[in-house]
Amino acid sequence: MSTDHPGAPGYTADEMMTVAAARALADGMTCFVGIGLPSAASNLARATHAPNLVLIYESGTIGAKPDRLPLSIGDGILAETADAVVAVPEIFNYWLQPGRIDVGFLGAAQIDKFGNINTTVVGGDYAHPRARLPGAGGAPEIAASCKQVIVIVRQNLRAFVEKVDFITSVGYGSGPGDRERLGLRGAGPRKIITDLGILTPDPVSREFTVTSIFPGVTRETIRERTGWDVAFAAAPEPVAPPTEAELTALRRYKAQG
Amino acid sequence: MAEIVSLAEAVRLAVRDGDTVAMEGFTHLIPFAAGHEVIRQGRRDLTLVRMTPDLIYDQLIGAGCARKLIFSWGGNPGVGSLHRFRDAVEHGWPGPLEIEEHSHAGMANRYVAGASGLPFAVLRGYAGTGLVEQTDTIKPVTCPFTGETLMAVRALNPDVAIIHAQQADRAGNVQLWGIAGVQKEAILSSERAVVTVEEIVDSLQPRPGAVVLPAWAVSYVAHVPNGAHPSYAMGFTERDNDYYVAWDAIARDREAFARWLDEHVLSEAGASA
Numbered sequence: 001m002s003t004d005h006p007g008a009p010g011y012t013a014d015e016m017m018t019v020a021a022a023r024a025l026a027d028g029m030t031c032f033v034g035i036g037l038p039s040a041a042s043n044l045a046r047a048t049h050a051p052n053l054v055l056i057y058e059s060g061t062i063g064a065k066p067d068r069l070p071l072s073i074g075d076g077i078l079a080e081t082a083d084a085v086v087a088v089p090e091i092f093n094y095w096l097q098p099g100r101i102d103v104g105f106l107g108a109a110q111i112d113k114f115g116n117i118n119t120t121v122v123g124g125d126y127a128h129p130r131a132r133l134p135g136a137g138g139a140p141e142i143a144a145s146c147k148q149v150i151v152i153v154r155q156n157l158r159a160f161v162e163k164v165d166f167i168t169s170v171g172y173g174s175g176p177g178d179r180e181r182l183g184l185r186g187a188g189p190r191k192i193i194t195d196l197g198i199l200t201p202d203p204v205s206r207e208f209t210v211t212s213i214f215p216g217v218t219r220e221t222i223r224e225r226t227g228w229d230v231a232f233a234a235a236p237e238p239v240a241p242p243t244e245a246e247l248t249a250l251r252r253y254k255a256q257g
Numbered sequence: 258m259a260e261i262v263s264l265a266e267a268v269r270l271a272v273r274d275g276d277t278v279a280m281e282g283f284t285h286l287i288p289f290a291a292g293h294e295v296i297r298q299g300r301r302d303l304t305l306v307r308m309t310p311d312l313i314y315d316q317l318i319g320a321g322c323a324r325k326l327i328f329s330w331g332g333n334p335g336v337g338s339l340h341r342f343r344d345a346v347e348h349g350w351p352g353p354l355e356i357e358e359h360s361h362a363g364m365a366n367r368y369v370a371g372a373s374g375l376p377f378a379v380l381r382g383y384a385g386t387g388l389v390e391q392t393d394t395i396k397p398v399t400c401p402f403t404g405e406t407l408m409a410v411r412a413l414n415p416d417v418a419i420i421h422a423q424q425a426d427r428a429g430n431v432q433l434w435g436i437a438g439v440q441k442e443a444i445l446s447s448e449r450a451v452v453t454v455e456e457i458v459d460s461l462q463p464r465p466g467a468v469v470l471p472a473w474a475v476s477y478v479a480h481v482p483n484g485a486h487p488s489y490a491m492g493f494t495e496r497d498n499d500y501y502v503a504w505d506a507i508a509r510d511r512e513a514f515a516r517w518l519d520e521h522v523l524s525e526a527g528a529s530a
């Protein structure tokens with residue numbers, strides 16, 4: 001699952017990814033959290049630089065403060081530590097839909113160059129898929145209504161495709177202007193954080209380009225693991241490796257999870 | 258008015274072949290024991306409704322109870338796939354499974370419409386997603402006041418809703434607390450309602466944030482301690498995360514699943530456990 005990069009000893013590529021994702025969340029933000037990698041990263045942010053990050057899970061737990069990583073979005077620890085627990089219609093209708101939430105934090109099975117996400121079916125057609133995935137959950141409306149979206153996903157040819165097999169959650173559709181045409185009020189995906197680096201949407205074409213490369217990762221590796229002819233920023237921003245404090249906090253969560 | 262009966266009696270009285278059945282509980286308070294009783298009583302051709310099919314519907318689908326599934330997220334939370342659900346969709350085993358697929362926001366609103374006596378609910382959702390083409394209970398609608406295009410989803414009105422709660426009193430009034438999901442909406446949108454409970458008490462003590470269902474809104478109450486396992490009942494049991502992880506290997510293999518079904522649901526020992 002995780003790969004060690006030669007030349008970057010002391011942490012795994014997955015740890016770098018989770019740390020980079022945690023750093024993308026500012027203190028005091030409200031964050032609608034998907035389970036898995038997004039939950040690990042947002043809890044890491046809360047344990048390090050963003051103690052006032054408000055974690056919101058689709059189970060209706062607002063302001064959850066778990067001291068171990070939940071396996072599901074409805075573990076007891078989330079309800080026990082929340083500022084408020086509301087019913088599921090309320091979390092979607094009153095809290096998500098009006099655009100109150102700063103950032104939606106999603107994972108993906110497939111993602112394309114316009115940041116559209118597929119978690120529904122892969123291969124074949126909808127009625128006869130090669131692989132049936134879990135489906136939408138809260139993601140389509142999180143992607144539509146949060147002020148912005150961050151996606152965390154491991155980068156490989158299975159996940160990073162030219163065009164997704166099915167649009168479960170809309171990024172920039174088929175390019176500039178699509179979100180506006182569809183009436184989606186949030187700004188859409190601003191970052192895709194992977195185990196290799198960070199991609200952000202080109203301001204004009206909306207195509208995701210590589211703007212940060214993690215220590216020890218080459219452009220060649222990124223090209224090999226991307227299903228489209230990915231562009232690179234002229235001068236990708238350097239990324240600091242995980243600090244001791246970040247690794248300690250992350251590993252403590254993992255050990256307890 | 259709610260009758261307090263055994264679990265077997267509640268299922269026999271409330272669930273019929275061909276029914277549309279909603280067993281709700283969002284991760285928390287999933288009515289597993291009732292689901293197993295439905296399997297034991299051999300119900301067939303059910304349309305199963307649940308936001309998150311979870312292990313409970315993986316089991317009912319694998320056992321051959323379902324004709325159709327209406328859902329919004331069909332995974333094993335934090336673990337991976339529901340393999341019995343996948344086997345049914347990908348290979349038609351043990352029989353073909355029709356699906357009607359939504360998002361969580363859409364499903365929640367469908368229950369709200371059903372509970373409210375309305376034919377549909379309206380939301381900002383689905384725009385640009387592939388679900389609109391696949392699901393005929395999602396249609397665009399124009400706001401009569403602003404002219405804005407929004408999405409309508411058809412109301413859900415199941416024949417029977419089944420939930421698990423922490424408490425009922427002897428009159429059949431029900432109280433549940435913690436993550437409350439869509440249970441109130443599922444109960445109020447359905448023709449018949451079954452509630453299994455951790456305990457039956459003389460009188461309900463009010464809890465902050467609790468959902469209270471008056472006895473006259475419930476058809477049958479059954480006393481089933483630990484009836485949510487491997488889900489949980491806040492204040493009574495913990496979510497059995499190890500069980501969810503272990504389910505992956507059981508459900509992945511048809512024979513392992515058949516053995517599990519035999520040992521843990523169909524046998525006398527399973528029935529009384």
